[in-house]
Amino acid sequence: MNEKGLPEKEVLSLLTKARQKDTSYDKVLSAMCTKPHPIAVKAHMQFISSNMGDFGLFPGTKELEEEVITMMGSMLGDGNACGYLTTGGTESNIQALRTARNIKNKKKPNMVVPDSAHFSFDKIADILGIEIRKASLDREFKVDIDSVGNLIDKNTIAIVGIAGSTEFGQIDPIDKLAQLALSNDLFLHVDAAFGGFVIPYLDKKYDFDFSVKGVTSITSDPHKMGMSTIPAGGLLFKDEACLLPLEIDTPYLTIRKQHSLAGTRSGAAVAATYAVMKHLGEDGYSKIVKKCMKMTDMLVQGTRKLGVEPLIEPVMNIVALDVPDLDEVRKKLRAKGWITSMTRNPRAMRLIVMPHLKETSIELFISDLEMCLGRH
Amino acid sequence: MNEKGLPEKEVLSLLTKARQKDTSYDKVLSAMCTKPHPIAVKAHMQFISSNMGDFGLFPGTKELEEEVITMMGSMLGDGNACGYLTTGGTESNIQALRTARNIKNKKKPNMVVPDSAHFSFDKIADILGIEIRKASLDREFKVDIDSVGNLIDKNTIAIVGIAGSTEFGQIDPIDKLAQLALSNDLFLHVDAAFGGFVIPYLDKKYDFDFSVKGVTSITSDPHKMGMSTIPAGGLLFKDEACLLPLEIDTPYLTIRKQHSLAGTRSGAAVAATYAVMKHLGEDGYSKIVKKCMKMTDMLVQGTRKLGVEPLIEPVMNIVALDVPDLDEVRKKLRAKGWITSMTRNPRAMRLIVMPHLKETSIELFISDLEMCLGRH
Numbered sequence: 001m002n003e004k005g006l007p008e009k010e011v012l013s014l015l016t017k018a019r020q021k022d023t024s025y026d027k028v029l030s031a032m033c034t035k036p037h038p039i040a041v042k043a044h045m046q047f048i049s050s051n052m053g054d055f056g057l058f059p060g061t062k063e064l065e066e067e068v069i070t071m072m073g074s075m076l077g078d079g080n081a082c083g084y085l086t087t088g089g090t091e092s093n094i095q096a097l098r099t100a101r102n103i104k105n106k107k108k109p110n111m112v113v114p115d116s117a118h119f120s121f122d123k124i125a126d127i128l129g130i131e132i133r134k135a136s137l138d139r140e141f142k143v144d145i146d147s148v149g150n151l152i153d154k155n156t157i158a159i160v161g162i163a164g165s166t167e168f169g170q171i172d173p174i175d176k177l178a179q180l181a182l183s184n185d186l187f188l189h190v191d192a193a194f195g196g197f198v199i200p201y202l203d204k205k206y207d208f209d210f211s212v213k214g215v216t217s218i219t220s221d222p223h224k225m226g227m228s229t230i231p232a233g234g235l236l237f238k239d240e241a242c243l244l245p246l247e248i249d250t251p252y253l254t255i256r257k258q259h260s261l262a263g264t265r266s267g268a269a270v271a272a273t274y275a276v277m278k279h280l281g282e283d284g285y286s287k288i289v290k291k292c293m294k295m296t297d298m299l300v301q302g303t304r305k306l307g308v309e310p311l312i313e314p315v316m317n318i319v320a321l322d323v324p325d326l327d328e329v330r331k332k333l334r335a336k337g338w339i340t341s342m343t344r345n346p347r348a349m350r351l352i353v354m355p356h357l358k359e360t361s362i363e364l365f366i367s368d369l370e371m372c373l374g375r376h
Numbered sequence: 377m378n379e380k381g382l383p384e385k386e387v388l389s390l391l392t393k394a395r396q397k398d399t400s401y402d403k404v405l406s407a408m409c410t411k412p413h414p415i416a417v418k419a420h421m422q423f424i425s426s427n428m429g430d431f432g433l434f435p436g437t438k439e440l441e442e443e444v445i446t447m448m449g450s451m452l453g454d455g456n457a458c459g460y461l462t463t464g465g466t467e468s469n470i471q472a473l474r475t476a477r478n479i480k481n482k483k484k485p486n487m488v489v490p491d492s493a494h495f496s497f498d499k500i501a502d503i504l505g506i507e508i509r510k511a512s513l514d515r516e517f518k519v520d521i522d523s524v525g526n527l528i529d530k531n532t533i534a535i536v537g538i539a540g541s542t543e544f545g546q547i548d549p550i551d552k553l554a555q556l557a558l559s560n561d562l563f564l565h566v567d568a569a570f571g572g573f574v575i576p577y578l579d580k581k582y583d584f585d586f587s588v589k590g591v592t593s594i595t596s597d598p599h600k601m602g603m604s605t606i607p608a609g610g611l612l613f614k615d616e617a618c619l620l621p622l623e624i625d626t627p628y629l630t631i632r633k634q635h636s637l638a639g640t641r642s643g644a645a646v647a648a649t650y651a652v653m654k655h656l657g658e659d660g661y662s663k664i665v666k667k668c669m670k671m672t673d674m675l676v677q678g679t680r681k682l683g684v685e686p687l688i689e690p691v692m693n694i695v696a697l698d699v700p701d702l703d704e705v706r707k708k709l710r711a712k713g714w715i716t717s718m719t720r721n722p723r724a725m726r727l728i729v730m731p732h733l734k735e736t737s738i739e740l741f742i743s744d745l746e747m748c749l750g751r752h
Contacts, residue, residue, distance in 0.1 A: 001447040005657030008415055015419050015651060021436030022426055022643075028433060030630060033640060035425045039384055043391050045421060049411045050398055051606055053464075057404060057715065060397030071377040087463050087607065088429075088640040098503060120639050123624050127474060127637075129505045167628060223640060230427055230642045231463065231607060248499050252543060252717045252726060254406060261503075263496050264409060264464040264599060266606045266642075267398075275391060281381030339433065341628045350628060 023339065025356040029365070030341035032166070032194050034354040036272065037227040043268075043275035044229045050267025052085075056254025061267040064274040068222075071277050072234050075200050076192070076218050077211035082240045084259055085222070085270050086233035089193035090120040091261045092219035094127060095235055095246055097158060099217070100187035101128055102245035104157035111158045112151045114143035114172055115345075116165040118191065130157070140312050141168040145176045152180065158187035163208040164195020167343040167350055168311065169318025171195065175207045178214030187216045196220020196234070197227075198316045201282075201289035210238050217242065222273040227280070227288070227355065232269040288355050292317040295362050296353045302366035306375055311346065317353040322346075324373070332372035338365060399715065401732040405741070406717035408542070408570050410730040412648065413603040419644075419651035420605045426643025428461075432630025437643040440650040444598075447653050448610050451576050452568070452594050453587035458616045460635055461598070461646050462609035465569035466496040467637045468595035470503060471611055471622055473534060475593070476563035477504055478621035480533035487534045488527045490519035490548055491721075492541040494567065506533070516688050517544040521552045528556070534563035539584040540571025543719040543726055544687065545694025547571065551583045554590030563592045572596020572610070573603075574692045577658075577665035586614050593618065598649040603656070603664070603731065608645040664731050668693035671738050672729045678742035682751060687722065693729040698722075700749070708748035714741060 006014075025035050036044075047061055055062040065085055073081030086092045101109050110131035113121050117134070125132035133156075135147040148159060159181050161172040174190060181188035190208060192199065197220065199206050209218060218236045222228035237243060246259040280288070296317045300310055303321055311320040320343045323329050330340050330349065341350045353362070382390075401411050412420075423437055431438040441461055449457030462468045477485050486507035489497050493510070501508035509532075511523040524535060535557050537548040550566060557564035566584060568575065573596065575582050585594060594612045598604035613619060622635040656664070672693045676686050679697055687696040696719045699705050706716050706725065717726045729738070 001450060001653055002657045003659055005655045005660045008655060011415060011651050011655045012418065014654065015422055015440075015647060018436035018440050018647070018650075019422055021439070022423075022434040025425065030628070031427070031430060031433065033425075033427045033429075039387060041421070041424055042388065044424065045417070046391055046395055047398075048417055048420065048605060049401065049409075051407070051409045053409075054407060057407065058398040060394035063397070064391075064394050074377060087638045090637065090639045094503075102502070118639075119624060119626060123637075126478070127470075127503060221640075229424060230640055230644070231638070233640075248495060250495060251720050252406070254715060254717070261466065261499075262463045262607070263466045263494075264597075264606055264609075268606070271391060271394070274394075275387050277377055278390065279381045279384060279387045281378045283379055284381045339630060341630070344627050 026361065027337045028339045029351045030339045031354065032224045032352060033230065034227065034356045036229045037276045039279045040228045040272035040276040043271040047268045047271035050271070052265040052267045052270060053263045054253045054255060058267050061270055065270045068270065068273050068277060069236065072220060073236055076196065076220060076236060077209035078238060081210060081236040081238060082243060083234065083236035085273060086235050086260065087231040087262055088223065088233035089118065089191065089219050089221050090123065092233045092235035093120060093191060094124050095261055096189040096217040096219065097124055097130060098128055099242045099245045100158040100189070101130055106155045106157055108155050109157045110155050111160060112148050112156060113160040114162055116141055116143070116162055116167060116170065117160060118166045121160065141165065141170045143172045145173060145180065148177065149180055152184055156184065156186055158189055161188065161190050163190050163192035163199055164316055166194065168320050169314060169316040170312065171199065171206050171208055171315055174215065175212050178212045182214045188214050190215055190218045193219045193221045194224050195316060197225035197285060198289055201286040202316065226273065227276050228273040229269050231266055232273045292353050292355060295357060295359060298359065298362045299351065299353060299366065302362070303369065306370050306373060311348050319351045319353065320348040321351065323349040329372045333368060336368050338368060402737065403713040404715045405727045406715045407730065408600045408728060409606065410603065410732045412605045413652045415655045416604045416648035416652040419647040423644045423647035426647070428641035428643045428646060429639045430629045430631060434643050437646055441646045444646065444649050444653060445612065448596060449612055452572065452596060452612060453585035454614060457586060457612040457614055458619060459610065459612040461649060462611050462636065463607040463638055464599065464609035465494065465567065465595050465597050466499065468609045468611035469496060469567060470500050471637055472565040472593040472595065473500055473506060474504055475618045475621045476534040476565070477506055482531045482533055484531050485533045486531050487536060488524050488532060489536040490538055492517055492519070492538055492543060492546065493536060494542045497536065517541065517546045519548045521549060521556065524553065525556055528560055532560065532562055534565055537564065537566050539566050539568035539575055540692055542570065544696050545690060545692040546688065547575065547582050547584055547691055550591065551588050554588045558590045564590050566591055566594045569595045569597045570600050571692065573601035573661060574665055577662040578692065602649065603652050604649040605645050607642055608649045668729050668731060671733060671735060674735065674738045675727065675729060675742065678738070679745065682746050682749060687724050695727045695729065696724040697727065699725040705748045709744060712744050714744060
């Protein structure tokens with residue numbers, strides 16, 4: 001660090017230079033985050049110094065969090081669900097599985113997750129000391145129920161189902177997983193980090209949430225399709241007793257107990273989430289999802305005309321395209337500014353159609369893809 | 377959630393009502409966080425949509441983070457230290473001990489922490505499955521070296537030292553802990569979550585950082601005395617190999633590897649930390665610490681005149697006061713708007729003299745304390 005500080009103007013100019021190197025979201029087709037809604041940004045600013053790590057000092061922000069949890073619970077099939085706003089999907093998944101581990105109290109605990117589970121489950125297995133068992137997928141990239149059943153043994157503490165898989169946007173058969181969970185007395189955690197703000201607004205209805213008996217906890221992230229600011233993850237439990245293993249005494253705070261993984265915790269992102277949920281309402285989120293699904297359809301129709309098929313009919317606004325010469329084509333698209341990503345198995349081009357995109361971006365992408373495929 | 381969203385104006389008015397219930401920091405004497413510096417808030421806003429979970433999209437923000445880590449390393453005795461900005465002290469401490477656990481690879485690992493360690497170490501012990509052993513304190517509330525030595529056995533993976541304890545603001549004898557760590561081949565993690573931005577600027581010099589041979593990792597939080605926004609914690613390792621156990625493949629991102637506990641991660645708080653460190657420089661932080669220490673001296677001199685002594689001469693801007701009728705007096709102070717907290721053992725009134733306070737606040741507090749003691 002310099003001994004003397006730099007004048008504000010100079011620092012702001014350094015920030016601007018750095019910001020220019022960052023990607024604007026305009027041609028980003030690889031991200032599950034997006035530009036937050038303007039009202040979320042305003043709320044974030046107003047609550048910038050609020051710390052939910054000691055919410056006794058910030059009872060106003062705490063009330064907002066409680067209302068957010070109630071709203072999210074209602075979206076996810078149970079207005080009486082409890083929980084809190086986390087730093088994101090990883091914290092939510094850690095805490096859900098930590099609860100399962102501590103309540104089940106097995107010597108050598110294991111969890112069964114679909115092979116499509118987000119890479120953070122490997123991180124979580126290491127952190128919590130839970131063996132991770134990966135169930136195979138069916139031809140539509142949903143978890144294979146028989147495979148899950150075969151992996152369960154007396155040391156299994158939890159099954160994980162994915163509602164909106166990172167690579168394929170697929171939804172596991174949560175009702176069938178729930179039957180397995182109930183008959184084996186296991187926790188069933190649903191990772192809807194991406195899907196939580198999408199699936200309720202799709203034309204087709206899916207049983208994926210607390211309306212399915214047997215679902216014990218759900219991850220759903222406001223900072224993804226919820227249009228809130230980072231860090232706004234959500235963790236919801238059906239049963240309040242699930243919060244007990246997470247409880248810790250907080251002797252020198254204005255509160256007595258805390259359930260979060262982090263101590264100091266952004267009140268700004270809590271207010272942002274409240275603001276955008278209140279402002280959009282069900283109608284607003286429904287419109288956003290419909291817009292993204294319309295663009296997703298455009299994308300698939302356009303690429304089909306180029307002879308490029310999706311691996312599955314898109315369930316939500318995530319598309320895995322079977323593009324020939326994948327690495328080469330992605331490189332060429334990158335040179336045109338498009339940022340795409342890949343699925344692992346099978347390898348395909350992964351595109352996420354987020355609200356920051358426009359119909360004209362989709363048209364431009366298709367014509368650029370045509371050029372990169374050498375088919376213009 | 378409502379079906380129809382509420383107009384922006386109405387949402388903003390709900391936010392304002394909630395914010396009014398939150399405590400302003402003016403009379404908060406219990407918090408280790410404070411109002412962030414205005415330049416941190418500006419930077420935070422400019423980078424509000426930046427996500428360090430996929431920093432390939434945000435190479436500008438990533439450069440700022442690298443410079444912050446270098447600046448923090450220099451402040452803490454090693455400009456070549458490596459690390460990243462976390463969500464706060466808890467994540468930093470988890471990751472430091474996870475590294476130690478995984479490298480040491482003991483069947484029943486344990487860690488030795490001072491009895492003064494923050495409550496989050498109990499949380500961490502549960503999460504990581506590490507037995508926690510608490511060493512007793514000496515009469516000045518520093519960890520007792522013999523007690524630490526007696527708790528070490530063949531399953532010990534790490535010793536933790538505190539540089540700025542939450543309750544007493546005390547600094548453990550890190551050099552002596554380092555000797556123990558070196559002779560027993562253990563990790564030595566220093567929790568300077570609060571002290572990291574204070575101790576380097578105290579008049580008295582302390583050996584507490586990487587300049588002490590044997591210190592392997594340090595937690596230091598920009599969102600405490602670093603005047604940055606939440607969530608800005610810092611984790612630094614002396615040796616880059618310590619990052620390896622934290623590494624995870626990130627198949628569908630623009631980057632290949634990630635070391636953070638969280639996936640999606642605030643780029644806004646990274647930019648905020650950069651901005652405030654660049655703007656204040658060593659001189660700026662030094663002035664802030666001197667101002668806080670001057671107010672701390674005023675506070676102690678004032679309470680001494682009331683016959684109320686601190687448990688130890690304050691080392692930094694944290695004071696534990698031996699107030700009679702503690703609960704009653706705290707309640708009366710609360711009625712006057714003052715928020716204080718408590719130490720556990722011995723029970724005393726705990727006051728943190730943060731930069732949001734003014735000399736006039738200290739004078740007012742002393743006169744209110746006099747009244748609450750019934751000595752006016």
